Amino acid sequence: MGQEDSKILEVRDLNVTIEGQLVLENLSFSLQRGEVMTILGPNGAGKTMLLRALLGAVPYEGQVSWQKGLEIGYVPQRLPYIRNIPLSVADFFALRTDVSTDVREMLQAVGLEAGTENKLISDFSSGQFQRILIAWALAKNPDVLLFDEPTTGVDVGGEETVYSLLTRLQRERNLTMVLITHDLAVVHRLSSVVLCLNKQLVCMGHPLATLTPENLRRLYGTEVKFYQHHHGH
């Protein structure tokens, strides 16, 4: 296969404007099949907005072209409204009309025990809920997984397993992944490409070569301890 065949995403001159403010500016990059790309950047850098643009959930200018016929799974950072109504895990899976999945099998694949499907979504811890969201995204057997901040709300013990889960899933399913993260360790351990974003593309490439002190300074403006960064968006 040539280089062009394995390219599954091409983004060219992407601009996103929200309420008159430019939140993403002239962004261009591409993604190869099987790659794991992490998106790194300070708060308000437009990381989530980039994922939304890739999904087509927000109006944009420029070009976002996915390879034809791709299935895209999305794991959101959180779903504040889902706890407003009594939704069991099985109900949540039944909301999608395009797949007939064995819910139990999907839940087992992400390490949740049998019987989980009848419990209410609101009864789960945020770490467990994230697994449910991963299972939900995997249910239609996607080629690509977009993941907004896997670490959110997961304790240190649990965090490790969400990452080993992602590593395993990536290996087993030859998934292409795009992950937003604040965690440099995750960038190094998981990704083959890192995209440093602060409204514009700051730097991009293999983590070891890209995340130089100089580039990190450019990304965060000052020498902040980014790995202790708190996010409030």
Place this chain on the structure above:
Amino acid sequence: MQNLSLSLISGIAIGGTAAYLGCLMLSRRMALVAGPLGHLSLPGIALALIWGIDVSIGAFPFVIIGVILIWLLEMKTRLPMEALTAVVFASGVAIAFLFLPMGQAETALVGDISQANLSGTAITVLASLAIVWILKKTYPRMILGNISEELAAAEGFDTRPYNFIYLFLVAVIVALGVKMVGGLLTAALVAIPPSAARNLARNLRQYILWSVVIGAGSALLGIVLSQITGYPAGPLVILVSTLVFLCSLPFSR
């Protein structure tokens, strides 16, 4: 006696359908939109009372204008819905009081279902059935869109047409609801039954079922109580559902 059975049929149809739709409204903090919409319908109700036509028909154009306003404002500005509704719809109440016949103020404010006639009841039942049918068709996508526009986008559908259908159905149910509970109490019709049902249910099916039963049951009991006590039915319907809500609280987790 015929009048009572027509009121009961109308009331049960309105109460049950509003409760069904309310299940959806609760999933996106929008239950209270029905309140301001009801307020906005007051000038229409006032006109209907002056002209002697069905209050739902008078209210309908006004709530449709309200819904289009909400939709446009939400799409263009993304301002919090509460702020928009407070500003725009309080004016509905103000305008209504400029020409509302004071002798019929009670009917406009808290409804009068005892005046149900055959054609009005037929319209109510047919409109309710249509709402239920459309809701059944669109429920999964409506809920998914309410939960997350991004998940909907990943599923490959645009939430905007669904938002519009949803607001249109809210407009219809508010126009029907003013007949039973008037312009002031419509929010309670859609908000209270699902709130009580949420405390009792363990999954989506139970939630919808409980909500519809509580909504329809409160209408039935409220209208019967109104016959016995002579108080207007609208407030009694709302108070019965409030009582059910209070009884459901110990089951809330």
